[in-house]
Amino acid sequence: AVSVGSAANVLAADGDPVILEKQEWQTTLGKNVATMPYGMPSIYEANLIRRESPGLTRVSAASVAFTPLQGLFGIITPNGLHFERQHQGWYNIDPEKHRLMVNGLVKHNRVFTMNDLMRLPSVSRIHFIECGANTGLEWGNVAVPTVQYTHGMLSCCEFTGVPLSVLLEECGADLKKGKYLLAEGGDGSGMTRTINLPDVLNEAIVAWGMNGEMLRPENGFPLRLVVPGVQGVSWVKWLRRLEVGDMPYATKDEAVHYNDLMPDGLARQYTSIQECKSVITTPSGGQQLLDKGFYNVSGLAWSGRGKIKRVDVSFDGGNNWKIARLETPVLSKALTRFNIDWVWDGAPAILQSRAIDDTGYVQPTIKMLRDVRGTRSIYHNNAIQSWKVGSNGEVSNVQVG
Amino acid sequence: AVSVGSAANVLAADGDPVILEKQEWQTTLGKNVATMPYGMPSIYEANLIRRESPGLTRVSAASVAFTPLQGLFGIITPNGLHFERQHQGWYNIDPEKHRLMVNGLVKHNRVFTMNDLMRLPSVSRIHFIECGANTGLEWGNVAVPTVQYTHGMLSCCEFTGVPLSVLLEECGADLKKGKYLLAEGGDGSGMTRTINLPDVLNEAIVAWGMNGEMLRPENGFPLRLVVPGVQGVSWVKWLRRLEVGDMPYATKDEAVHYNDLMPDGLARQYTSIQECKSVITTPSGGQQLLDKGFYNVSGLAWSGRGKIKRVDVSFDGGNNWKIARLETPVLSKALTRFNIDWVWDGAPAILQSRAIDDTGYVQPTIKMLRDVRGTRSIYHNNAIQSWKVGSNGEVSNVQVG
Amino acid sequence: QNASSRFPGIGRDATSAEVAAWDIDVRPDFKGLPKGSGSVDKGQELWESKCSVCHGTFGESNEIFTPIIGGTTTDDIKTGRVASLADRKQPQRTTIMKVATVSSLWDYIYRAMPWNAPRSLSADDTYALVAYLLSMAEVVPDDYVLSNSNIAEVQKRMPNRNGMLLKHGLWNAKGSPDTHATACMTNCVQFVQIGSELPDYARNAHGNIAEQNRQYGPFRGADSTKPPLA
């Protein structure tokens, strides 16, 4: 194993020159406050950006930019690194010209401006959003090198907006007949998705706020539907219309995509829920451990069905497991950060995490998933992820079993 | 009252042109994913930035840039808008050259690199940070127009780092004798603060992460001390040294500043705790209501002693109060977002919020505070804030009683 | 205005012109489908002028998006199940292989195509384009005129119309999962075997991983332009 950059290794006779010699930042005057009225990360963080996976799609306006999970901490995704999935590019919609229409099985077809919506009773809640296709490249075999590309269509923010239920009640929605909600976006794709209304009515939010500020343009500014636990494509961006209906709509992105092909050639349609899943983010694929010794192994767990109850970690490819520490708060349908101690002895190891949610559901192995769903579902791969640590300290993406 | 921009007011014969006519964002192709590899807010958000208060200090490298609370949602402060307080400017410290030394009443004086620290067991927790001088200009009388300047030295983030207790234990700290901790920064001011070690040992974090990413340079990249419940100046930035000691250090910023002058000329020294406080952020000073009718009144509450138990809101200057809704999660020593319904009838009104924490402490009026502390304390003004809504819809900063 | 409103002064009723302008979705039962018609011939003309540059003359192009047409048989039209979805003989899954409902095609083309000029097609254009696409898949004959009156008939010939499974655990949060893992803690796997590793060509296919991690701290990126360290 290489041995670089730890304090133990840079000792001159008297000590470390960066301590013994005064540094520029101790001996000169720094920059003014508000030098950046809206701040940006340190120049030393430039490597951690959203990135496309080459060859995933053919055009960058119908594509994905993945969140660099390999370098993130905690559960909140900074807005600048929130993953992006666009079907027809993104727009900076003029909020003065944005409208929300509610129609269908309602007493009153209504129109709301942003002025109107932002006066309504609002809630703020932390939820994860995961694309249904996250980890989709790995159904058949290992395909991509790092956690940014295996799991990076995943983010978690505090969303603020008016509860969907408040809005629908105000419009006199017929919730007996109206079991389906069509959500439509204001962009060129006019993204439409059928929402399971009774299932999400208590939790869905017509949201404008994201981590304290307005939604980012690439994430739907000024309005998006937040559907906790449900795959990201249903969190319709630039939300312009909600229609209450009595049957599902079979829109393009639920008739041709975002449904799960089974081995017999039938496709499960309207698959929506993101089942319980977890992944170790450090150390993870493509990283290089510099030394043997103690490490904090850290990762994320989440469930579209509720709260994370427990996360187990294995260092031997799933033979033996230990219970990880969960960071607080542990919230329903939000990311949960876990951590566990590890002393790396320099021998090869295979790291895995396995999440359990409060329904008792245990995250499956890729083999278990394949036994039921085959290898061509694209969507909803929530298998246990394995990272191999080689004796050279390099971590790589593998599948076991 | 002016009546502008609500959906009710822009109706042409057939309907609203922005609905009837197709907009550019419906009829053209949008921008590529990762157009901004690290994203920025919408161009329509440009007014919400960190700002200095003119005349507060004489030089901008020893000054404050305030968070625009008037436009924020929820409890998470986006890193780009986190308030800044600098004493000698800020630096982009090279993390490869940053060291943390632990000395004093410890068995082993130790040195840690960032490589070392980031391998240690980490925790992630959401906490508020408030400057002890927040609202300091308002001890004597109303002085500034908006909540950005009255309360904007306040932010709340998810911090990630190694627990202080883990680090001190590793160094063999003598916690019997060592009741005081000196924390020192690596910048030009070499900021030093005495920490009440037994009081914060279970909660303080030597942190590198802030809302999922590394600390921002102006907030101490790559390392800062997080001392939940304690005023911001003690959250030493660019943290380079921790010394365990047996008496307080009376550093410049605890001998000359950050202590509270009482009417008799004595100064309370080592005042640290941020007591329970709240403020309505919308509507707030300098804002202009466009119309009568329903409003969601929203604000923030926090306590350096624990959790928020309840927030009450008055619309008549404190004569009658109603209980506000608290958003979840309600966390210890974190901001709590509250919301309450209000129908503005066009008559003048005075809005106030009053927080109660889980010790039972009730946020005081400014009169109660002045009765004990006079008007010259500068620090730790946690008084109930009053916003007057005029019959013209303009909101302004007032004090009652 | 809604008399029973909890929120006086907020929002207003939509006009019928407004609802008409925005409520353009077409459901599987054809609710929402505007009247109109279009022939395969006209569809072909439109396709060649507005669509083929991206999707290929026969909807077969893989340049901008997955092929739209291909992989279905006249047998599929009878069974309503696309055999190539099960037998895996088709390398890619085309749109026509997957789509069960003709409304989905109509709705999407009308609302979102051409990709660079959405909402520029008339209803008649859309009928024509759908007719042309279906003719290439042999769902309708080459002289067909698709219209709101005959589209329900066409639905009955969609190759994958019986291809959808609605019974599964992923529509409701309370739905039943299809895996039933248990949380074994010790000696769970007799023999841990690596079934799949990152292929060599994929090591650097996403660019140099060293440049996608911090250049400080314990978790650097491996230099993927070089082979792994010895």
Next chain:
Amino acid sequence: QNASSRFPGIGRDATSAEVAAWDIDVRPDFKGLPKGSGSVDKGQELWESKCSVCHGTFGESNEIFTPIIGGTTTDDIKTGRVASLADRKQPQRTTIMKVATVSSLWDYIYRAMPWNAPRSLSADDTYALVAYLLSMAEVVPDDYVLSNSNIAEVQKRMPNRNGMLLKHGLWNAKGSPDTHATACMTNCVQFVQIGSELPDYARNAHGNIAEQNRQYGPFRGADSTKPPLA
């Protein structure tokens, strides 16, 4: 290396040279104070070349920072309480009025001044500068030579040495608060009276508030360049 370490391979013992380089803090009991000395005269020279540009020749400047010297009397030196802190006759609170501990001055000047060149002073320089500042406040005579041996004597003459109150509720999270408000819910205030309003000159003193709020949504900023709407 720490033999009992939970974390093998992480961190290392500091060398004594390293501790010496960084452990420069000086406590009120003078622990940490390096040996050395400096005269008022030398202090004056240093002050005029390195400090007066920002703080004024007599430490009286209010340009870059609040004045350092002023507002104390020889009587204060006797009592150890600065009377002007209570009688409010002094418009501003200078550093010397507030500081109780001479160590605080020594420590801060050594670690952080001059502002634009911190850590450039020697220990002797610092003794001289502190001596000069104290001489201006009449704490030491004009021919004084301050040193590590006599600084404890000087402490006994600090004008505000008895000015600090350590007993209060804000040092411990469990400390007792000094207000005891109750949560009255109805008819709490007989007569609500506005005691203070934003002064007219302050309305636009922070720039136009309209430009510090969103220009959409219900909470616009008032145009503070104009008087309030009628």
